Amino acid sequence: MRRFLVLRVVGKLLIPFMLVFAFYVLFHGDFGPGGGFQAGVIAAAVVIFYGLIFGLPAVRRMVPDAIVETMVGLGVLLYAGVGVAGLVFGGNYLDYFVLGSDPVSGQHRGIFWIEMGVAITVSGVMLKIFYMFAGRGRSLEGE
Amino acid sequence: MAVTVFAIVLQRNLFSVVVLAGIYSFLMATVLVALDAVDVAMTEASVGAGISTVLLLGALYLCGGEEAKPMARPWLPLAVAAVIIGALVYGTLGLPAFSDPSAPIHVHVVPRYLNEALKETGVPNVVTAVLASYRGYDTLGEVMVVFTAGAGVIALLRRARKRVDEARQ
Numbered sequence: 394m395r396r397f398l399v400l401r402v403v404g405k406l407l408i409p410f411m412l413v414f415a416f417y418v419l420f421h422g423d424f425g426p427g428g429g430f431q432a433g434v435i436a437a438a439v440v441i442f443y444g445l446i447f448g449l450p451a452v453r454r455m456v457p458d459a460i461v462e463t464m465v466g467l468g469v470l471l472y473a474g475v476g477v478a479g480l481v482f483g484g485n486y487l488d489y490f491v492l493g494s495d496p497v498s499g500q501h502r503g504i505f506w507i508e509m510g511v512a513i514t515v516s517g518v519m520l521k522i523f524y525m526f527a528g529r530g531r532s533l534e535g536e
Numbered sequence: 537m538a539v540t541v542f543a544i545v546l547q548r549n550l551f552s553v554v555v556l557a558g559i560y561s562f563l564m565a566t567v568l569v570a571l572d573a574v575d576v577a578m579t580e581a582s583v584g585a586g587i588s589t590v591l592l593l594g595a596l597y598l599c600g601g602e603e604a605k606p607m608a609r610p611w612l613p614l615a616v617a618a619v620i621i622g623a624l625v626y627g628t629l630g631l632p633a634f635s636d637p638s639a640p641i642h643v644h645v646v647p648r649y650l651n652e653a654l655k656e657t658g659v660p661n662v663v664t665a666v667l668a669s670y671r672g673y674d675t676l677g678e679v680m681v682v683f684t685a686g687a688g689v690i691a692l693l694r695r696a697r698k699r700v701d702e703a704r705q
Binding site: 515 | 574575577578579582583586587590591594595598659660661663664665667668669672673675676678679680682683685686687689690693694
């Protein structure tokens with residue numbers, strides 16, 4: 394769809410704002426609607442949008458497969474790591490009270506990192522599925 | 537929404553079915569906003585109307601856009617579906633009335649979450665507090681489910697691609 398001028402221009406205009414919105418949803422999830430899952434999906438949707446306009450090879454150059462596959466595992470590890478950090482600092486697994494100087498700030502820190510882990514894994518998985526489907530179409534087309 | 541559902545059932549062109557399913561998701565998201573479930577509405581709009589529409593369109597590109605005519609009259613599945621619908625409707629008769637404040641679900645742990653969550657976690661959005669803190673194990677399980685889905689897709693589709701490569705040689 395690279396030939397369509399309107400799509401290209403509008404896409405280039407919108408994509409930075411969509412990414413900013415994804416991060417807003419992630420970091421503002423404590424105060425308003427949103428959180429890790431929604432932020433991850435929006436971030437993945439941004440990249441998929443880019444891929445729809447500029448084609449799969451372009452988006453694969455921008456966000457390579459290795460990064461996406463690392464993200465899939467990294468998020469789960471981050472989440473589980475927060476739990477282990479709670480153990481290390483002398484609490485129970487996934488106990489955030491011990492992570493900060495006082496219980497409330499510890500809760501805040503724990504929730505933040507957990508949302509981060511959720512967002513990373515979700516956007517990684519969504520992107521990977523999109524790459525796999527789109528790439529499958531391409532390889533069949535080549536035959 | 538009911539109109540959209542009937543259109544989906546009657547429509548034979550799969551492309552319009554995908555578009556109608558996206559419309560249905562957006563209507564569902566507005567219903568959820570009206571019910572004050574903004575977090576869920578956001579998820580429904582982005583996943584149901586956004587990403588799954590893209591994935592379904594990708595699948596359509598692979599398998600063509602016309603629904604095949606059914607081989608036989610599906611009377612048995614219809615009967616099973618009717619029985620299940622009857623059982624579910626019968627089950628809803630025993631539920632407390634909609635938005636009844638004395639329903640069991642509203643008096644068990646909900647008052648504690650609503651009153652104490654801000655004090656205990658410092659997070660004004662109670663949904664986030666419950667998801668990430670009080671129900672941290674459940675959310676970890678959910679992330680595991682997402683991870684497993686991704687790993688499964690990778691395992692299945694990558695093997696298929698390798699087989700195609702082998703067949704080519």
